[in-house]
Amino acid sequence: xxxxxSKPSAGTVVPxxxxxxxxxxxxxxxxxxxxxxxQAESGALDGRDRALxxxxxxxxxxxxxxxxxxxxxxxxxxxxxxxxxVLAALRLGMYELCYLSxxxxxxVVGDAVELAKQSARAGHGLVNAVLRRAAREGSDALLGAxxxxxxxxxxxKHSHPxxxxxxxxxxxxxxxxxxxMASDNxxxxxxxxxxxxxxxxxxxxxxxxxxxxxxPEIPEALVLEEPFDVHGSPLWRAGAFLAQxxxxxxxxxxxxxxxxxxxxxxxxxPGGKSTHLAALMRGGGEVLAVERDRRRAGALVRxxxxxxxxxxxxxxxxAALRRPEDASFDRVLVDxxxxxxxxxxxxxxxxxxxxxxxxxxxxxxxxKILAAGAGALRPGGVLVYSTCTISSSENERLIAAFxxxxxxxxxxxxxxELPALRLAHPGASRGREGSTSHASGACGLVLTLPHxxxxxxxxxARLRRS
Numbered sequence: 001x002x003x004x005x006s007k008p009s010a011g012t013v014v015p016x017x018x019x020x021x022x023x024x025x026x027x028x029x030x031x032x033x034x035x036x037x038x039q040a041e042s043g044a045l046d047g048r049d050r051a052l053x054x055x056x057x058x059x060x061x062x063x064x065x066x067x068x069x070x071x072x073x074x075x076x077x078x079x080x081x082x083x084x085x086v087l088a089a090l091r092l093g094m095y096e097l098c099y100l101s102x103x104x105x106x107x108v109v110g111d112a113v114e115l116a117k118q119s120a121r122a123g124h125g126l127v128n129a130v131l132r133r134a135a136r137e138g139s140d141a142l143l144g145a146x147x148x149x150x151x152x153x154x155x156x157k158h159s160h161p162x163x164x165x166x167x168x169x170x171x172x173x174x175x176x177x178x179x180x181m182a183s184d185n186x187x188x189x190x191x192x193x194x195x196x197x198x199x200x201x202x203x204x205x206x207x208x209x210x211x212x213x214x215x216p217e218i219p220e221a222l223v224l225e226e227p228f229d230v231h232g233s234p235l236w237r238a239g240a241f242l243a244q245x246x247x248x249x250x251x252x253x254x255x256x257x258x259x260x261x262x263x264x265x266x267x268x269x270p271g272g273k274s275t276h277l278a279a280l281m282r283g284g285g286e287v288l289a290v291e292r293d294r295r296r297a298g299a300l301v302r303x304x305x306x307x308x309x310x311x312x313x314x315x316x317x318x319a320a321l322r323r324p325e326d327a328s329f330d331r332v333l334v335d336x337x338x339x340x341x342x343x344x345x346x347x348x349x350x351x352x353x354x355x356x357x358x359x360x361x362x363x364x365x366x367x368k369i370l371a372a373g374a375g376a377l378r379p380g381g382v383l384v385y386s387t388c389t390i391s392s393s394e395n396e397r398l399i400a401a402f403x404x405x406x407x408x409x410x411x412x413x414x415x416x417e418l419p420a421l422r423l424a425h426p427g428a429s430r431g432r433e434g435s436t437s438h439a440s441g442a443c444g445l446v447l448t449l450p451h452x453x454x455x456x457x458x459x460x461a462r463l464r465r466s
Contacts, residue, residue, distance in 0.1 A: 013111045016049045017092065020056035021115045024088040027061055027349055034061050034348040051227070058348040060095040062185050065159035067094045070142055074130045086123035089116035093131045098139040105135040148178050158182055163356050164341065171392050176449070180390070183451035188346035190224045191215075191455070192241040193249055193272070195307050196279045199240050207235055218253070220279070221246050239307045244272045247342075247448040247458035248388070251335065252276035254414055254446075254460050255384040259284030261330035266319035266373050269296035271303035271312075273335060278309035287312045288329070290319050320368040323376040331382045334373040336366040338387040338394050342457020345450060363393050370402055374409060374465070383409070383463045388456055395459040396445055403463075412462040413444035 022041045026032035038057055042050045060067065068079045071090050079087055093112030097105060109131040117124040134142060148154035155165040158181035168177035192212070194201040201222050205212050210228045215221035223246070230236055230243050252273050257263045259281045268274045268289035277287050289304075289312055291297040297316045304312040319336070339354045339362060340347060370385055377383050387394050403409060446460040 013114050014107075015045055016052035016056060017096075017111045018115065019045060019049070019053035020060065021088055021092050021119075023053070023057035024060055024092060025085065025119075028064075028088065029084050034058060047229075055100070056092060056096065059099060059185075060091050061348040062344075062351070063095055063099065063159045064091060064352065065156060065161070066143075066146070067091045067098075067159075069146075069156045070094055070098070070134065071130060074133050075126060082126075083120050083123050085119035086116050086127060089113070089119075089124075089127050090130060093127065094134060097131065097134050098143060109135060148181075151177070154178055154181060159185060160344075160351055164351065167391065172390075172449075176451075179451040180449060180457075184344040184351070186345055188343075188450075188456070189245070189454055190228070190230075191244060191246050191249075192222045192224065192230075193244045193276060194220045194222060194241055195239055195275070196220055197283055197308050198238075204235070204240055207240070208233075215246055218246055218249050221249055237306070242272055242275065242303075242307065244276070245346075245456040245458075247453070247455040248272060249276060250446075250448075251333070251384060251386045251458065251460055252280055254386075254462050255331050255333050255382060257281050257285065257287075257331050261285045262328075263287045264323075264329040264332045264373065264376050265289045266332070266334050266369055267291065267336050268314070269293065269300045271300040273333060274300065274312050275304055275307045275309040277333070278304070278307075278312050281311060283309070283311050285311055289314045290317050292316065292318050320365065320372050322372050327376055328378040329376050329381065330378060332373040332377045332384075334370050334383065334385045336362075336369040336387065338362055338366065338389040339391055341389040341391055342448070342450065342459075343388050346456065359391060359393065363398060366394060366398055367402065370398070371406075374402070374406060374463075377465050379465055381465050382412075383465070384460060385463070386458060386460045388458050390447070390449070390457045390459070395447070396461075399445070399461045399463075408466050409463045410466065411444045412464055414446050414460060414462045415444050 019041045023034060023037040026037035027034050034057060038054055042053055045053060071094055072079045089112045093108055096103065096108045109128065112131055113124050113128045116127045146157040148157045151165040151169040152162055154177065155162040160181050165177065165181065168180055172180065192204070194204040201214055201220050205214070205222055210224060210226040212222040212224055215223065235241060255277065257277050257280055261281070262285060263277055265274045265277060265287055269291040271289065274287055274289040281287070289300055291300055291314065294316050297314050301314050304314070339359045340350050344351050373383055385399060389395065403411060448455055448458045450457050
């Protein structure tokens with residue numbers, strides 16, 4: 001159960017700011033996930049206030065690296081020495097002063113001071129002094145003084161942990177790394193996948209109350225061009241669509257299942273790809289969706305039922321364990337847990353949770369799950385490995401190691417097959433010494449980049465068993 005934080009009395013604080021302040025405290029004082037904290041705190045807000053609270057809280061969480069640098073500089077002390085309720089008020093106020101417009105500076109400062117006064121024994125004077133100084137100097141001067149010439153400087157300017165900045169600097173090059181980090185602080189694209197078991201994208205677009213645009217290469221994809229309450233829509237309840245990034249939609253398409261085949265989906269929750277496979281198979285064949293977590297498996301069952309994907313069968317099991325010898329599948333999807341570095345603009349707090357040690361642990365688990373999936377594939381079958389991360393150790397290096405130890409598998413040239421889908425690889429990525437990375441399209445691998453492809457960052461590799 002999520003821990004509670006002591007709430008300031010309503011006073012005169014704007015409800016959206018009061019909600020965002022509580023979210024910040026839940027995230028940084030109690031380790032809560034930002035989306036769950038917002039859901040817990042925003043129940044009494046109307047739609048307009050909830051949207052503002054979301055922008056304030058998510059933006060403050062994402063920009064914490066930059067905000068803490070500015071706060072420490074203006075306060076002339078390390079932020080680690082500040083009382084957490086005071087630091088939360090400073091982060092919220094500094095974010096609004098630097099990145100949002102529409103409210104007078106005095107109102108922003110006044111609410112931050114009031115929040116600190118009501119939640120901390122002392123420190124509201126510091127909040128007043130720091131934020132008033134920030135307002136006087138102005139956001140252009142404060143942010144304009146930040147450089148991104150080096151990975152360490154870019155980590156501050158674009159609010160990422162230094163290890164991520166260094167990783168992308170090395171694997172993508174400086175220009176791509178800067179652009180990627182900048183895009184991680186912008187709102188993510190929201191796309192819907194029309195459930196072709198009951199409708200199509202054209203019919204769905206006509207039924208939706210908001211403007212959308214199609215994707216010319218993914219027939220079932222619609223990109224929203226206006227705010228839309230996805231889960232409050234009757235169309236959602238009727239199973240007409242699922243919210244899913246365009247990059248994620250490409251994974252099932254890369255596997256290319258046929259209606260009469262048996263397909264294995266490992267680590268299948270929450271079910272977006274399993275139900276997409278079911279739709280591509282037109283409800284025929286069988287999709288065995290394996291999920292270790294019983295609660296998530298239950299949610300997957302409900303998703304399949306809502307989307308009328310009757311050919312999906314859910315099994316609660318460890319995806320890393322070998323399947324029985326007689327369990328042979330025509331196609332296998334391996335979509336293991338990963339660091340999620342391709343989804344940082346959609347998951348506000350993730351960048352502050354993942355660590356290099358955690359990535360190393362994931363690589364080991366990913367290799368075991370890939371080996372288990374490969375063991376379940378029939379001769380001549382097709383396997384797709386995908387992640388939603390931008391990290392060579394979890395992507396191309398893992399695939400290279402797998403191929404070295406499994407001579408019966410070969411890599412398909414998926415990059416050559418999907419050029420029109422705008423899944424261009426990052427080119428000949430330059431390594432630390434200027435050498436060409438093996439992530440190039442000549443190897444058949446696909447990597448989407450949020451700043452370039454305007455969708456989540458996904459890695460996709462397709463293998464065939466001889």
